[in-house]
Amino acid sequence: DAKTTQPTSMDCAEGRAANLPCNHSTISGNEYVYWYRQIHSQGPQYIIHGLKNNETNEMASLIITEDRKSSTLILPHATLRDTAVYYCIVRAWGGAQKLVFGQGTRLTINP
């Protein structure tokens, strides 16, 4: 699976959009980009995933560049409850989802 690079930490004001970048320059054609987050010491929570088209769900939007070498997770109106560690993971389709978690980005939402 391709490696990912994320900033260690980010801050965002409450009510603003939080944009979390992720680089995955060695991604291959059959690999998807997944985002999970971990709030405090709870189990990670799935947010969204995509292959090459932009995706949106009730939690967030995922923007993947045309060359697929990077992506951005967007939380449109961040709240204090969005403070968490966000993990960007690249994984091929199919089979057991043996996800490799890096250290992620610690996002702090400030009042």
Place this chain on the structure above:
Amino acid sequence: NAGVTQTPKFRILKIGQSMTLQCAQDMNHNYMYWYRQDPGMGLKLIYYSVGAGITDKGEVPNGYNVSRSTTEDFPLRLELAAPSQTSVYFCASSGGQGNSPLHFGNGTRLTVT
């Protein structure tokens, strides 16, 4: 719908003791996983299972054993606890479709002293 349930939530073991971490899911998922998370680090895969009776090693399997006798349950066994196994353990499950996301339990915090 309870999702993924882990027990116990906390446990303190002495070096050399044994214990089983329990994990159950009620979503009829084929795939189940055990991860550990050390302080300030990402999760590392210990073992996983693609269905009842089938298990395989992950990245850090040494010191652990698993079994999968039913679809619902995936216990993790520590035979001779060591301080290096102090960690938070997360169980997860996913469905049979290729991109099914993982559903995680809330973890078991284990301390070995």
